[in-house]
Amino acid sequence: MQYLSTRGQTQPHSFSEAVEAGLAPDGGLFLPESFPDIRSHLNDWQSLTYPQLAAEFFQLFAPDISSEEWHSLTAQAYSKFDSPDVAPLRQLDEKTYVLELFHGPTLAFKDFALQLLGLLYKRLATQSGKTLAVLGATSGDTGSAAIHGCLGQDGINIFILYPNGRVAPLQERQMACTDASNVFAIPIPGTFDDAQALVKETFGDPAFTAAHNLSAVNSINIARVLAQCVYYIWATLRLPENLRDQVEFVVPTGNFGNVLAGFLAHQMGMPAKRFRVATNQNDILHRFFTNGEYRQGDVFPSFAPSMDIQAASNFERFLYLLLNKDSTRVRELIAQMKSGTPVTLPEPRGIFRASRLDDAGIAATIADVWQQYGYIADPHTACGFTDMAPDAISIVLATAHPAKFPEVVQQATGVDPTHPTLEALKLLPLRTHPLPATVDSIKTFIAEHS
Ligand SMILES: Cc1ncc(COP(=O)(O)O)c(C=O)c1O
């Protein structure tokens, strides 16, 4: 299996090469050259544990790693989750389920990919003898999960940029209270979009990237998206066969990595009726899937800070597939978007629909879900609990533990959500490395700490 860049100007890469690079050298994002048809596997996969399913799935995409090694990697990656199901599917009523993706070490869905990616980096560093500089941008959860995937690993230094003052206090503590010497939590002025743009610009310098063995840890890295496909398949297999094509997956959305993973699993033959892109007030993707126009606006801080994004990286992968892999057209459209000119595409909806909640809606929805089901949704998950489909079974992806965002949850429900790992963090000192939002300062810092 080879991996191609959405911009069409990079040589095909193997799985391991694509993971090591993260972002393609031409600035594009890697995708497998074709998607395997998983329908013939679904019966056999039904009885597997979560780590076994992940190992079987990855073998289809990365034959350069042996089956035995995949099973060992996934067994280790999911060993720190606190639910025996890893991703438990809870039924709330006849037509509503919640897929809980917050049972990993940092209590957000990012752990599914980043526990595994940390091990893939470790494997790479051991085999090559190189020291990797893992670089990422975060609006809160990717950073924590990436840091906890790489914590204390020999041969890896990890640099995470985040918008100063715009991540939740406990998210910042998860990144900045580790005391590990290979972890650098870097607040910068601006928004998540600014941090993500700095990361991409840093990768735009091939000499620097090569000199420091830079790898991108955001969902621009294809391993991230593939690892996230697995829980969609897992959830599907928990339902009776006759219901599987009735499912609308409801996905709280920011950088478009999570919902893209579901879409890719569907492209591979996983049954589903639809995907709902659920945004907060930073609603560029809601607008796109409602009227076809992709027009970037300002980012406004919200109760769901990890989704305060207006430049969704993985949208490029979706464009590439929507445009039948026409990478010339992708390059033109990305240039148009970067220049601030809105892009309009005909019939973008297909198997998608969208919903949006502002802060008042998020607070009211957390209260409603609590009253109706006795279930506490975090503010990101709450964005999914609106506009429920009358014609489908809804599986709402619960992307974070409510204890990460206690204030809004407490106000809406009267319940103060807590978690022991977060309580312990409150006592530790913060260690951050603030930098100005310039590529030069980021590069200098990485060079000095690699
Ligand atoms: C808790 C939470 N929910 C939802 C999202 C949105 O996911 P994605 O960026 O993959 O669309 C994020 C971060 O991106 C998140 O941290």
Ligand SMILES: N[C@@H](CCOP(=O)(O)O)C(=O)O
């Ligand atoms: N919400 C994310 C933003 C980065 O998304 P990624 O999936 O591309 O890493 C975060 O929590 O940082």
